[in-house]
Amino acid sequence: GIQVEQSPPDLILQEGANSTLRCNFSDSVNNLQWFHQNPWGQLINLFYIPSGTKQNGRLSATTVATERYSLLYISSSQTTDSGVYFCAVEGSGGSYIPTFGRGTSLIVHP
Amino acid sequence: GAGVSQSPSNKVTEKGKDVELRCDPISGHTALYWYRQSLGQGLEFLIYFQGNSAPDKSGLPSDRFSAERTGGSVSTLTIQRTQQEDSAVYLCASTSVIRTGLFSTEAFFGQGTRLTVV
Numbered sequence: 001g002i003q004v005e006q007s008p009p010d011l012i013l014q015e016g017a018n019s020t021l022r023c024n025f026s027d028s029v030n031n032l033q034w035f036h037q038n039p040w041g042q043l044i045n046l047f048y049i050p051s052g053t054k055q056n057g058r059l060s061a062t063t064v065a066t067e068r069y070s071l072l073y074i075s076s077s078q079t080t081d082s083g084v085y086f087c088a089v090e091g092s093g094g095s096y097i098p099t100f101g102r103g104t105s106l107i108v109h110p
Numbered sequence: 111g112a113g114v115s116q117s118p119s120n121k122v123t124e125k126g127k128d129v130e131l132r133c134d135p136i137s138g139h140t141a142l143y144w145y146r147q148s149l150g151q152g153l154e155f156l157i158y159f160q161g162n163s164a165p166d167k168s169g170l171p172s173d174r175f176s177a178e179r180t181g182g183s184v185s186t187l188t189i190q191r192t193q194q195e196d197s198a199v200y201l202c203a204s205t206s207v208i209r210t211g212l213f214s215t216e217a218f219f220g221q222g223t224r225l226t227v228v
Contacts, residue, residue, distance in 0.1 A: 033216060041147075041199055043219040086152065088217070097143070097166065098203075098217055100153040 002027045002091040006101035013077050013108050021072040021104045023087030031090035031098065032063050034072050038083045046072070046085075077108045112136075114220035116202050122226045123192055131187045131223045135204030142185050143203045143217065144177060153201065159185060192227045199224050 003026035013019055023032070034046040047054050047061040049070065054061055058077075063070040074081055084105050088098040115134040123129050135142050144156040155169040159179045170176070174192075179185040189196055199222040206216075 031216075035219075040221075041224070042221050043201065045216060045218060048216040088153075095166075096141070096160065097155055097158050097169075099155070100145075102152040 001095065002029070002089060002093075002099050004087060004089055004099050004101040006085075006087055006104050008104060009102065011104055011106045013106065015077060015079060015108055015110050017077050017108075018073070018075045019077060019106070021074070021085050021087075021106075023070040023072070023089075023101055025068050025070075025087075025089045027068070028092045029065065029068075029089045030092045032070055033088045033098070034061055034070070035086045035088065036081075036083050037086060037103070043086070074106075077106075079108045079110050082106055082108050114202055114204055114218055116200075116220035116223050118223060119221065120224045120226075122228060125194060125227055126191055128188065128190045129192055129225065131189075131200050131225070133185045133187070133202030133220060135183065135185070135202070136206070136218060137183075139204035139206050139218075140182065141205040142179060143205075144185070144187050145201045145203065146198045147201060147222070148198045156187070156200075189225075192225075194227045197225055197227045 005024045007022045032050050036044045049061045049063045051065045058075045060073045084103040086103045087101045090098050117132045140161045142159045145153040147153050157177045158166040174190045177187045201222045203217045203219045
């Protein structure tokens with residue numbers, strides 16, 4: 001099946017810093033989503049972005065499907081951004097099952 | 111409903127007992143997924159339901175695990191003879207459209223059920 005790799009695995013930032021999280025995938029995809037799992041375990045949808053660029057406030061994401069990667073940008077980070085960021089992809093081979101990366105654990109210090 | 115709802119939020123059970131976990135998807139969503147997340151780990155796919163099609167059970171770790179979806183809506187995940195390694199958060203997700211080939215949609219997750227087997 002499709003492989004999903006996220007980097008870095010861990011990230012520690014000072015409040016106000018910017019960061020870039022990366023998601024590489026091994027095959028062509030129909031669907032790619034970024035999620036934020038908050039400290040209470042809830043998975044929050046950030047972006048549904050199989051291709052192109054989207055922005056939502058301090059967050060933006062870009063997926064370059066032809067090169068099999070996606071980037072999540074966090075600008076002016078806040079302590080509430082702490083948590084784990086997951087990338088999930090649905091391969092175009094017809095499985096219809098999102099495959100998750102292992103996540104990037106982000107800690108933002110005040 | 112407004113979102114995917116799972117119950118119970120927390121479940122503590124003794125080793126060897128059976129447990130049932132419930133997922134109520136977003137109204138009208140035809141696809142439903144169960145995932146498992148062990149402490150500090152990513153999400154492991156368990157089972158996928160799509161409309162009236164036979165479920166994809168390829169992720170179920172053993173025959174102690176089973177799931178059903180009644181009337182195309184509510185789903186129940188059952189774990190028989192629970193073991194300590196079954197302790198995890200069990201997450202349910204749903205998506206909105208019938209799959210017609212290439213078109214896919216956004217998945218929404220419930221808050222999960224934290225299962226602890228003692």
